[in-house]
Amino acid sequence: MDILLVASAFNSLSQRVYAELSDRGHHVDVVLATHGADAIRAAIRRARPELIIAPMLKSALPDDVWRQHTCLIVHPGPPGDRGPSALDWALAEGAPRWGVTVLQAEAAMDAGAIWASAPFDVPPVGKSDLYRGEVSDAAVSAVLLAVRRYAGGAFKPQPQSDAGIRVVWRDAFRQERRRIDWHADSTDTVLHTLRAADSQPGVLGELLGQQMFLHGGHPEDRLRGRPGELLATRDGAVCRATRDGAVWIPELRPRRASGDPAPFRRPAADVLASLPQAPCLPEVPAPLELPPDRRTCSDIRYRQRGDVGFLDFSFPGGAMSTGQCRRLLTAYRYALTRPTPVLVLGGRRDFFSNGIHLNVIEAAPDPAAEAWANLNAIDDLVEAVLRTTDRLVVAALGGNAAAGGVMLALAADEVWCRTGTVLNPHYRRMGLYGSEYWTYSLPRRVGPETAERLTGEALPVSTASAAALGLVDRLLPVAPQDFTGEVERAAARLAAESGLPRRIAAKRDRRARDEATRPLAEYREAELARMHAILFDPDSPHHALRSAFVRKAPPAGARPLDPVPDPC
Numbered sequence: 001m002d003i004l005l006v007a008s009a010f011n012s013l014s015q016r017v018y019a020e021l022s023d024r025g026h027h028v029d030v031v032l033a034t035h036g037a038d039a040i041r042a043a044i045r046r047a048r049p050e051l052i053i054a055p056m057l058k059s060a061l062p063d064d065v066w067r068q069h070t071c072l073i074v075h076p077g078p079p080g081d082r083g084p085s086a087l088d089w090a091l092a093e094g095a096p097r098w099g100v101t102v103l104q105a106e107a108a109m110d111a112g113a114i115w116a117s118a119p120f121d122v123p124p125v126g127k128s129d130l131y132r133g134e135v136s137d138a139a140v141s142a143v144l145l146a147v148r149r150y151a152g153g154a155f156k157p158q159p160q161s162d163a164g165i166r167v168v169w170r171d172a173f174r175q176e177r178r179r180i181d182w183h184a185d186s187t188d189t190v191l192h193t194l195r196a197a198d199s200q201p202g203v204l205g206e207l208l209g210q211q212m213f214l215h216g217g218h219p220e221d222r223l224r225g226r227p228g229e230l231l232a233t234r235d236g237a238v239c240r241a242t243r244d245g246a247v248w249i250p251e252l253r254p255r256r257a258s259g260d261p262a263p264f265r266r267p268a269a270d271v272l273a274s275l276p277q278a279p280c281l282p283e284v285p286a287p288l289e290l291p292p293d294r295r296t297c298s299d300i301r302y303r304q305r306g307d308v309g310f311l312d313f314s315f316p317g318g319a320m321s322t323g324q325c326r327r328l329l330t331a332y333r334y335a336l337t338r339p340t341p342v343l344v345l346g347g348r349r350d351f352f353s354n355g356i357h358l359n360v361i362e363a364a365p366d367p368a369a370e371a372w373a374n375l376n377a378i379d380d381l382v383e384a385v386l387r388t389t390d391r392l393v394v395a396a397l398g399g400n401a402a403a404g405g406v407m408l409a410l411a412a413d414e415v416w417c418r419t420g421t422v423l424n425p426h427y428r429r430m431g432l433y434g435s436e437y438w439t440y441s442l443p444r445r446v447g448p449e450t451a452e453r454l455t456g457e458a459l460p461v462s463t464a465s466a467a468a469l470g471l472v473d474r475l476l477p478v479a480p481q482d483f484t485g486e487v488e489r490a491a492a493r494l495a496a497e498s499g500l501p502r503r504i505a506a507k508r509d510r511r512a513r514d515e516a517t518r519p520l521a522e523y524r525e526a527e528l529a530r531m532h533a534i535l536f537d538p539d540s541p542h543h544a545l546r547s548a549f550v551r552k553a554p555p556a557g558a559r560p561l562d563p564v565p566d567p568c
Contacts, residue, residue: 001151004049005030006040006071008058009552012132012400013074013139016422017055019462020140021147037062044069051150053143054105058084066105072146074139075101075110076131079117080165082110085173087135091127091196092177098122100138102146104157113157114165115146123481126216128199129350132399133480137420175204180214182228187245191217194247199317202253202265208277211255215265216316218297220246223284232284235327236267237297239284248297250316262551264359267321288331299324300331302338305488307495309340310347318351318405321360322370325377332384340391341504342495345412347396347487349480352421355404355436362550367543368535375435375531378404379524382436385411386520389508392500394491398483403427406471407436410445413507414473416490417463418483423471426458430549431542433530440514440523446470 003026007014010030021028031043033054040062044052052071054061061071077086078099090098099119104112118138122130149155160167178197180190194217197203202213208230218237225231225241232239237248252271254263272278286298300313311331315324335343346352356374364370385393385408395409397417402424409415410425417423425442427434434455442451446469454461454469466472478486494500534540547553 001050001147002027002047003029003147004043004047004052006033006043006052006054006061007031007056008033009056011056012422013136014055015400015424015460016136016140016420016462017053017074017143019422019460019465020144023462023464024144026147033057033059033061037065040065051147053147055139055143060109061105063107070150071105072102072115072143072150073105073110073112074143075103076135076139077101077110078119079114080160080167081170082167083170083172084109085170087127087131088173088196089170090122091130091192092173095122100135100142102142103160111160113159115149115155115157116142118142118145125349125480126195126198129399129480131199132350133420137479140420175201178203180205182240183243185242187219187242187247190242190247191219193217194249204255207252208272208275208279210275212271213253213255213265214249215251215253216249218248218250219295220248220297221295230272230279230281233269233272233281234284234286234297235299236269236321236323238268238272238281239297250297250299262553264362264550264552265316266359266363270360270363288334300328302331302335304338304340306492307340307342308488308491309335309338309343310488310491311335311343311345312347313345314348314350315353317359318354318400318402319357319359320353320355320374320378320405321357322374322377324357325374325381329377329381329384332381336388336390340495341500342392342394342491343388344394344396344487344491345385346398346409347484348398349418349483350399351405352395352397352399352401353405353408354400354402355407358430358546359550362546367546371535372532375528375535378408379435379437379528382408382411382441383520383524386437386441387511389511390504392494392504392507394494396483396487396491397421397423398480398487400424403430403432403434404436404438407434407438407441410441410471411437414494415471416474416476416487417466417472418480419463419475419477421463423461423463423466424458425461425471426455428455428458429545431540431545432534433527435524435527435531437520437523437527439527440518440520444514 018028029047031040052069055074079101099117101117102115106112118141120134120138180193198216202215204213220239223231223239223246227243229241237250239246239248249268251265252268253265256263288302290298303310361367361371393412394414395412400422406423406425463475467475476486534542
């Protein structure tokens with residue numbers, strides 16, 4: 001069918017719905033609701049859709065649109081749940097099980113007839129991780145069922161009034177409900193509140209006399225202080241005392257002042273350092289190999305299980321700053337000192353990597369210089385992976401990857417993905433040519449013609465399509481919570497294979513042949529020359545695209561059917 005997606009942002013769920021429907025032979029177009037009602041109407045005239053689906057919508061569809069066309073709304077709540085903050089209420093109330101409902105648009109919010117629904121268990125993870133994991137899985141399952149039912153023509157959607165469903169309306173979940181009392185709330189309560197708003201909207205509070213949104217939280221089992229006191233920093237995060245412990249806060253976002261540009265999330269320590277009253281806090285590092293019983297903040301960890309080394313990492317939003325790339329490279333070099341024939345990169349649920357850190361670059365005094373440093377740092381990391389010839393390297397993607405993050409994965413010998421992961425192997429929508437040795441890694445995987453198509457079309461790719469193209473070697477059809485365990489079992493089997501030494505030897509020979517044909521240094525030089533010309537050109541479209549991206553604003557001049565990537 002011809003299907004039009006109407007979304008407030010082309011976010012992770014919208015991208016996955018787009019990719020999954022496209023895989024099944026549907027012709028899918030996208031229009032951003034933020035462009036307004038006229039843009040939606042224009043997109044309908046242009047695409048002439050048989051069906052309209054809204055996978056993520058923050059505003060109501062125009063009355064004439066849903067009256068004249070069948071419009072299916074994806075609501076992140078079970079049947080009968082209504083209101084704009086379904087997932088927030090589920091997390092606040094500690095719901096052990098939740099659901100996603102696909103219902104027909106009508107005048108009253110979330111009151112339309114039900115086309116499909118899918119339940120899911122709620123694990124103890126942050127809101128954004130849950131949204132990209134269990135919510136996404138359930139939403140896609142329900143959308144595909146609803147589309148099949150619509151295409152079949154015989155199914156009659158079930159009116160909620162006739163289904164015996166208990167209807168519950170919940171108002172918008174306001175900041176007043178997220179307020180933290182640092183003197184009274186326990187560490188567990190503080191962590192729950194922070195994680196329930198980790199990506200959006202954050203938890204509003206006061207820090208050093210400034211109104212700040214706090215994004216994300218991790219426990220700390222050793223540092224202590226007066227409730228609310230700032231205790232230390234670690235790799236960009238800041239530690240704050242609670243009444244019975246402490247928590248690490250990875251990111252902060254200043255509250256917007258009237259007339260100022262929209263602020264955006266940044267590493268918490270960077271935001272604090274920009275304040276005139278910033279305290280001098282000690283930097284307290286965490287060991288790379290943490291004891292399993294430690295509860296603390298650590299975005300990079302190494303562990304060994306038999307003949308397999310695991311270097312896992314998890315950065316907020318999947319973005320990797322200059323400092324994070326350098327730290328990960330140091331950890332990678334450490335992993336290479338361990339005698340393991342198999343090394344696994346990643347392996348945690350949620351984001352693998354989205355490449356360079358656009359927020360840090362945007363906030364830098366000289367964004368071009370910071371971007372240049374970031375590119376070289378991530379190139380150093382990717383090169384180290386490409387030049388590893390004494391073991392097999394596996395990139396294990398439990399969540400989405402984009403741009404340089406995809407190319408980091410492709411530098412490995414094998415790429416394993418959880419089904420449901422979305423890949424964006426391109427740079428064009430951010431106005432960039434690309435680096436990370438993509439001109440070497442991508443064509444050797446999929447061939448030059450497909451590489452040109454993927455980077456030119458700049459569209460999301462599902463894991464099924466990625467496997468068919470050769471981007472992915474193994475699909476792991478497991479729930480997000482089970483991904484790490486499944487990776488460990490698969491890696492152990494790989495390390496036990498009798499033919500592994502031959503594979504490593506063949507890999508070494510292939511790298512030598514490739515280097516003789518064209519050295520990696522030439523790929524890097526050519527890519528960075530193109531990137532330098534873009535980054536240091538003040539008139540390059542990249543600068544406006546980057547600014548719009550980090551501030552969650554549609555870029556000026558974007559066409560209604562031109563989806564803007566949003567990794568959240």
